Amino acid sequence: MDIGWSSAEEWFRGEVRDWLEANKPPLPMPSGDSAAGVGAHLEWERRLFDAGWAVVSWPRAYGGRDASLWEWLIFEEEYFRAGLPQRVAQNGLFLLAPSLFEFGTNEQQDRILPRMAAVEDLWCQGWSEPDSGSDLASLKSRAVRDDAAGGWRLTGQKTWTTRGAFCTHLFGLFRSDPTAERHRGLTYLLVDLRQPGVTVRPVRKLDGDEGFAEVFFDDAFVPDTDVLGEVHQGWSVAMATTGSERGLTLRSPGRFNAVVQNLVALYRERPDPELRGEIADAWMAARAYELSTWMTVTRLADGACPGAESSLNKVFWSEMDIRLHETGLRLLGDGAEFEGPWMKGYQFALAGPIYAGTNEIQRNIIAERLLGLPRK
Amino acid sequence: MDIGWSSAEEWFRGEVRDWLEANKPPLPMPSGDSAAGVGAHLEWERRLFDAGWAVVSWPRAYGGRDASLWEWLIFEEEYFRAGLPQRVAQNGLFLLAPSLFEFGTNEQQDRILPRMAAVEDLWCQGWSEPDSGSDLASLKSRAVRDDAAGGWRLTGQKTWTTRGAFCTHLFGLFRSDPTAERHRGLTYLLVDLRQPGVTVRPVRKLDGDEGFAEVFFDDAFVPDTDVLGEVHQGWSVAMATTGSERGLTLRSPGRFNAVVQNLVALYRERPDPELRGEIADAWMAARAYELSTWMTVTRLADGACPGAESSLNKVFWSEMDIRLHETGLRLLGDGAEFEGPWMKGYQFALAGPIYAGTNEIQRNIIAERLLGLPRK
């Protein structure tokens, strides 16, 4: 056990902090989930890329810095401490990119990753369908072989596609073998949304922003070069990705530390002795999440794979996020209902126990895979 | 809506209060679940009977006062307000007696009820078996027809029989038709435990008192006159009884009001501003339970039958009871672990979510019967 940052890591932190302080856009930014706001985010994230901060843990060839996972944590910590918003590119960066690094061909990596990092392409996730939410393996959107054209023809519908209305590309699962059932016979495809066979309909989220979309496929085309992994083996490729979403990468401890930092500031503005204990709870929860992440990163650095343990984290952070925002709302008292960052953040937090596998599904996974309880 | 007590009811309350004040035994009494303590309880409950307070809502012929349900509530309120303990006779009074009133023959009522009220006979409940807890319908103890003797021969085992070690009689379900499955082919039998074919082994509860028993039947005999309701129809008779256990009768609001009264007194002794809110929570919970009981009693007085609504009450009071005791323990601070009424009461409260149908089963009932959710 050797807790603490090396001088190289501290130097890295200083570099991140200084650059962000000098370059960050006026805050708060407009919502990145709204048509009106997304442009400012794209611009900001391109500036991050230009300075080499978009994807610090990626190879330099793709715009990264070959940073360690620890340095990535430091970057995230500083990024959110500076009050900066979550990235509109995040679903590509955190969900697709790990699968591309693991399953992609060199050609795919070279072609896709730099444009993703530069936010030239913006990727959305195409898992859910109207009848396939928690039960992802029941999905029905089809990919039909087109040998003549050398690719696949897509029909069907994806839904709850985060920021789909603003994206250029979608990664998703499609049923390529109509005779196979459940998680067999699915293929992981990379789809260009800018083609005639694709219709994207923006859908407003709970908070009114156009952060969701329905994506309709009517004879859309995906060339063979945009199949990720083996044909019909999409499930195992996707599971690597959902592992990332549930666990470490999507929700860095820095996000919650920043919320706690804001809570403490709010408490100082509006001290309420009855809520002191909730401030302690907030700090402890975010700290527990951070320390638990440090243990996970140590294991990953030792070569372990993230497993069902990520379900423990996912339930914890998603319920913590709601509690942190509830404390913020309580501190605001009867003014909490008016538009502001805490009510906005609360609504965002309420999605946590639903997406990336509902918390009910996560608890099943914990009980079955970590404690060995019987599935049926 | 006409809330408030009539002058007759107030007079009744005064009479109860005065008599209890003048006649109550030294408090606190030793545990009625212990071999050492049960004697004092039997003596006290006989004194209650002699003065006509044992079973106020029963007919005068059986030792009662023909009191209304409202008067019964008043009696309970005053009984617990005086610091008096739960009755060792309660399982007979509150679980068997309602079934006897509904399903018993006149001969059975005349023979059994007065002795039960006078605590000459002490009744325990024989539902659970080692392999049949939540899943009561799976029970295996058998009743075999003995035409020559005019009755039934019992073999098998009952367990977690509350105060079984001190009881003279057991009421329970036995499988009378070996070819029938689940809740069919069961008969409700009234068993004299003082016979050679019965062995009672005391089992200590969580708190160390001998409040449980295992009851073994090896060719024990029950005459036909001690079958309650129709042969093989025991399930429906028993369900009427478990309805009572879950709902109104076993847990009168007076019990929890008394706990809150003790909490307020403890708070005054050891005020802790951080725990003021918990005192409010305790008062509100007990009050909600009381008001909800008043609504139920009004419905019953109007002729309604207690239904699945009793599951709402059961979950509420059992979880409230734990919270009330947790607040008491918190007020005691680091002295809470030492022997005393709050730690004893906490351990007792922990049984609440388990017995009389676990709270998991109750929540299933609420969802399925009150909200119409599908069983499978």
Place this chain on the structure above:
Amino acid sequence: MRFAFSDDQLAFRDAVRDLLAKMAGPDTLRALWDGDRGRDPVVWSHLAEMGVLGLLAPESAGGLGLDEIDLVLILEECGRAALAGPVVEHAAVAVPTLAAAEADSPLRAAAAGDIVVTAASGRAAVPFGAEADLLLIERDGVVQAVEPADLITGDPLTSVDRSRPFAEVNWSKAIPLPGADPALFRARAAAATAAVLCGLAAHLIETTAGYVKERRQFGVPIGSFQAVKHHLADALIALEHARPAVYYAAWSIATGQPTLSRDASFAKAYANEAAGLAARVALQCHGAIGYTYEHDLHLWLKRVWSLRLAWGDTPHHRRQVAAAVLH
């Protein structure tokens, strides 16, 4: 002792339920969301006709001369329908306050629905202020009347529930209303809002139960999963233990009990928590489908979030109860 409603009271409730089902559906509510008003005049005039707005006014002032026990079930229906508009403020707070203050002329107008009155306590942000003809505001222990001309113009505060438009008050021209008891004013409002919250919770539980029976995943209705069952059971347990508190508070106010402030605080605290839990459970059981603006669910959720804060949040009312219990 009798803790139940009369057949007449239940029949009046059913009539209001039918009216609101017909006249005040989600489309009406969405139209208000898209505008800057918080009240549909057609629905409002029907309520006036039925006597709801003047229910608490004496018959001599053109009201029904009924009491808070008659009103509580109707307020629950307003919650069930997520009815927009100052029904609590007008019918449950302002009308009896004007009656107590013997302000005959505005009382008659309010009872008939000819003027709209709103109400608030302790804060400058007043719901429906900009569309009211009269504002009654309790501040520092005094109930005061404010004319619409005395509102601060400029950027209005935007509630998360966009069907509850707020206005800000300029206190300088407020006129004290003699004869209005400020504690009773607050208790009326808290208890009435609690009734609305119970109705919101009931709608959320019922519609979610309906949804999970239909929605299938893994080849079965998701309502067959024990986790979903237990979420909904917990919400129903909370609601069914909040309702008695709300009904009792109505009785306590109607009969002028000395404990009416405590009883109203208890009702509001319990209704707040029951509705808050129902909102959480409803969203979780709907999943992503409920997390959209297109689905009607959010209209109810946001009303809950707004009304939980109106007339005292849970910490406030918990403190009031603690003070009463530990006096």
Place this chain on the structure above:
Amino acid sequence: MRFAFSDDQLAFRDAVRDLLAKMAGPDTLRALWDGDRGRDPVVWSHLAEMGVLGLLAPESAGGLGLDEIDLVLILEECGRAALAGPVVEHAAVAVPTLAAAEADSPLRAAAAGDIVVTAASGRAAVPFGAEADLLLIERDGVVQAVEPADLITGDPLTSVDRSRPFAEVNWSKAIPLPGADPALFRARAAAATAAVLCGLAAHLIETTAGYVKERRQFGVPIGSFQAVKHHLADALIALEHARPAVYYAAWSIATGQPTLSRDASFAKAYANEAAGLAARVALQCHGAIGYTYEHDLHLWLKRVWSLRLAWGDTPHHRRQVAAAVLH
């Protein structure tokens, strides 16, 4: 940056686990429950031989010269086995306190296991007081030494955990121990007790998971019911987020961080709640079978109830954390 244990540390933990599994099973514990002692001398001498008791003492004093990071996993094992005896007080608190106070002679004796030392803070009730050779007690910011002869005789206090006998101290003859930092004294104890609580929680979760796989109702193992799965999942989530706090507190004390008091309070608060939840879940999932004195479950439950209060309950440590965060 590395937040994990070394192979040596894990191997030491495994050795202690094996020892306790062999020597300190429920029968040994029940024997203590039936008597008036809180420590089995045979198990205790094995711990001394393995070096556990003097782990924190320098090698020059006959100890192992290891640190709190080495000790924390061993304390977790003591919790897993519900080991009776003042391991926290002796090995985690008294030994390093005596070392800091340069009390060489008792330090050597304690490190070797020749004397038994117990410890307490702020209260006159001292666990294992009657069977200790020396008592270290923090009171009013001073660590003081008390001889067993200075205990109050008479009716001892009876803990719900009968394997934790308490004695009462007569303060008049206490002697201040110079060189002992009272804040560090308390932090050591809180963090070490937190480790024991994590071990208790781990045992409760594991044995309950084992039980629900075997116990059948309705024709299936009860562990296949989603309600049971989710109870146990919640307990595991709490435990796996308490453990990092406990390990960090050990590191913080071992390396003398300025935040060590805050870190220890955080660890104790989280371990208290994780163990409390595990106890509730374990009992509920065992049902009536677990609600008996014959079943071993209650031995673990009552240890949890006792240790949740030892060295500061959750409200206390929450206040400490709030003070540190809002300083």
